[in-house]
Amino acid sequence: MSVIFGTLRKYIIIFLFILLSINLYSQTLTIEGFVFNENGETLPGVNISLNSGKFGTACDSEGYFRFENLPKDTYQLTASFIGYRDFTKIIDPDDKNVKLTIKLEPSEYLLEEVHIEENRRQRANRAESITIERLQGDFFRDHHSGSLMQTLRQLPGVHSMDVGTGMSKPIIRGLGFYRVLFAKNGIRQAGQHWSNHTGLSIDQHCIEQMEIIKGPSSLRYGSDAIGGVINILPQSIPEDDKLSGEVSFIGKSNTGWLGSTAGVSGRTGDFYFHANATYNSFGDYKIPDTDVFLLPAPSSAAKATHEVEIGDYVLNTAGSEKASSLTTGIVKPWGNSYLNFSYHSTKTGFFDWMGLRHEEKRKMHQENKREVNIPYQNVDNYSLNHFTNRYFGENKLEVALGYQYNIKSEHSPLTDRTGNRSDDIEYYRGRDNLELKLDMQNITANFLYSIRNYEDQKIDLIINTGYELNKIDGFSHIIPQYDWKSVGAGIVYRNKLSSQWVLNSGLRADIHDFHMKESLNPDPAYGDSIFNPEFNQLFTGVAASFGMNYLPDANTIIKFNIGKSYRMPSAYEIGAYGLHRHEGRFERGDLSLDPEEAWQLDVGFEKSTDKLEFMFSPFVNYFTNYLFLNPTPDLRPEGQVYEYHQNVALLYGGEASVEYNFSDKVRVRSGAEYVYALNLDLMRSLPFTPPFSLRSRLTYMFDDLNIFTENRLCVEGLWVGAQNNTVPNELNTPGYFSLNINLRSDIIIFDHPMKLRFKARNILDNRYYDHVSFYRRLRIPEHGRGFELFISIPFSNM
Helix, strand or coil: HHHHHHHHHHHHHHHHHHHHHHHHCCCCCEEEEEEECCCECCCCCCCEEECCCCEEEEECCCCEEEEEEEECEEEEEEECCCCCCEEEEEECCCCCEEEEEEEECCCCCCCCCCCCCCHHHHHHHHCCCEEEEEEEEEHHCCCCCCHHHHHHHHCCCCCEEEEEEEEEEECCEEHHHHEEEEEEECEEEEEEEECCCCCCCCCCCHHHHECCCEEECHHHHHHHHCEEEEEECCCCCCCEEEEEEEEEEEEECCCCCEEEEEEEEEEECCEEEEEEEEEEECCCCEECCEEEECCCCCCCCCCCCCECCCCCCEEECCCEEEEEEEEEEECCCCEEEEEEEEEEECCCCCCCCCCHHHHCCCHHHHHHHCCCCCEEEEEEEEEEEEEEEEECCCCCEEEEEEEEEEEEECCCCCCCCCCCCCCHHHHHHHCCCCEEEEEEEEEEEEEEEECCCCEEEEEEEEEHHHHHHEEEEECCCCCCEEEEEEEEEEEEEECCCCCEEEEEEEEEEEEEEEECCCCCCCCCCCCCEHHHHHHHEEEEEEEEEEEEEEEEEECCCEEEEEEEECCHHHHHHHEEEEEHHHHHHEEEEECCCCEEEEEEEEEEEEEEEECEEEEEEEEEEEEEEEEEEEEEEEEECCCEEEEEEEEEEEEEEEEEEEEECCCCCEEEEEEEEEEEEEEECCCCEECCCCCEEEEEEEEEEEECCCCCCEEEEEEEHHHHHHHHECCCCCCEEEEEEEEEEEEEEEEEEECEEEEEEEECCCCCCCCCCCCCCCHHHCCCCCCEEEEEEEEEEEEEEE
16 A cells, blocks of 8 residues: 555655646746848847846857847847847747847948948958948949949949940950859859850849858859859848838930839748849840940951941830749758848840841831830840748758749841852741740759868868759841750868968869750851851869958958869850841851969958058969950951951959048049959950949038938949950040939938939030940930939838
């Protein structure tokens, strides 16, 4: 009996202990979460306190904090960090487990022309040995132009190769086309980059933040980043239980541009989303008084043989843009994961330099300056990307998977030079005169594992893989059908040797398997019978880098980086053959091209005081086999002949900027850039090099006036030097000056904010040429005087 009683007593004690534990557990509270800045980046070291310091902790290296076994009570949680406003939240005692996502806002927001979040920018500049610019959303509102690259031209060292209003290609430090990689959160954005008149398939209105890397970036991004990277960063994660967004309207006088964009973001618990939609329409653009343009031909050709009347407008350069995107994701204590779908479509007319020789064509284009007539192009781009960030303690795994489908079609009447293509004329006329159709599919898989659990050290292990298939159709030929596969692996190492010295280094290798299909001439009576033979080649490349940062004090950065980079030749450089019709030139590739190799040196110096900020960044690029498109004196019936060459080359130059705050109301900022490109084999310049430029802004901040706040007037002058360092059959370009005015204000109407931006461009209506624009060869000047109005209306449920 005593045994039974003893056993029963033991179970009663266990039962009472369980009841007591349950009761005690029910009387405790757990509070945990992550802290982010306004860009959605985690903030380590943030101080978290409860009830004015009764309990306290700090965020770990990934911005995570946790309080356990707290007595059930009402708590006031405060998050504080230098340079940010304090965050305060009341915790209800009825909650058992509280999971928070805290977003801190900067304590002072200096709304500069380039909106760079200073704390983040300074940390990156002090850690990285290469030059990185970081831009925020307001930059794109304040400097909005017809294309994303025209908007980014505000930055020293960044240029664009433009065709008309909405088509442009990036140039960084004189390097463009396949030497500058454009990416979305590290995923390469594929497209027909060989073509000047195919722009980037990106909606600039929905960009929240972006980083621009000036200089060699092959270690992290691979072959196409030999000249730099333009990387769109993800939108920040919305606050919990908040729905917010913005509706914007744009109007421009020069082209009759009318546009609107809308975006909305929200979050419920772990789930969040972003949605955007854009539509823009524009007409032919107006130029200062110009009598004639010149047909594409070698510069030595007699002008009288190819002069054509033009007038005040560049006819048939109208177009439209539509875009939409949707991002859905989840946030968990282990990290986050999200899926992004985007669609971007443009329809743009080509300046009909051939048709304007005939009066009936001229009248057709003049009837409606907003109508897009033949010749024109359509570009549709679909992309689906998935990103996952997974934390393992202090270490982090990043996985990025992407699929992109890009469809480009050009439409223009077929010219039958021999009489052998009458059937083709009827067939392609039924397909809206389909001259060229390019279907490109691209698959990307990127992996990065970041090891951060060693004190003052960071090791990034990188794997990049890709596959691309490009199919062709249409009656014309310029690029062959091809496919390629690539894989690359690298390691990047950083060591903070002391409070004043930081070391950066890395090593990477890539393999690129390229296959080109044979292309036959449909009319052997005219031209070569075979445009391109069957071609297979395995390319390899190795990149390495070593850099040091010297940080003598909190306001000074001195850095240098030296490295070896490479670039695989593109399908176009290898296999181009045919008329680049709307460029007015016949282009020819070279099957014997080798991968580009370069030795690159970058130096940087930054100094800041209470009133002054100064930056100077010189560079030297030595190419053992630089690839470039060279104009020749040959003139075929289709146009002037351009051929790809490979030579030893030297490019050097730099950027400098200075900003001085005379007072709280007056600020001056100037930025200059210069690059010189030399063909060392021939000891003469390389073609299509941007000239020296200097951009200066004087900004005055007005006091608030009734409903008008954050008032600002900016007067900007742009001085561009003459470009006389050219090759035979490339035109010299005179220098010019352009005067612009920007006016901005935030308006509060019935407690609802509204952002207003007004711009006047080329106020003096000066007639000038852009040296690297297609229209320079035709002697057609850039846009004349124009006025622009941008209105943005944000909304929120809080």
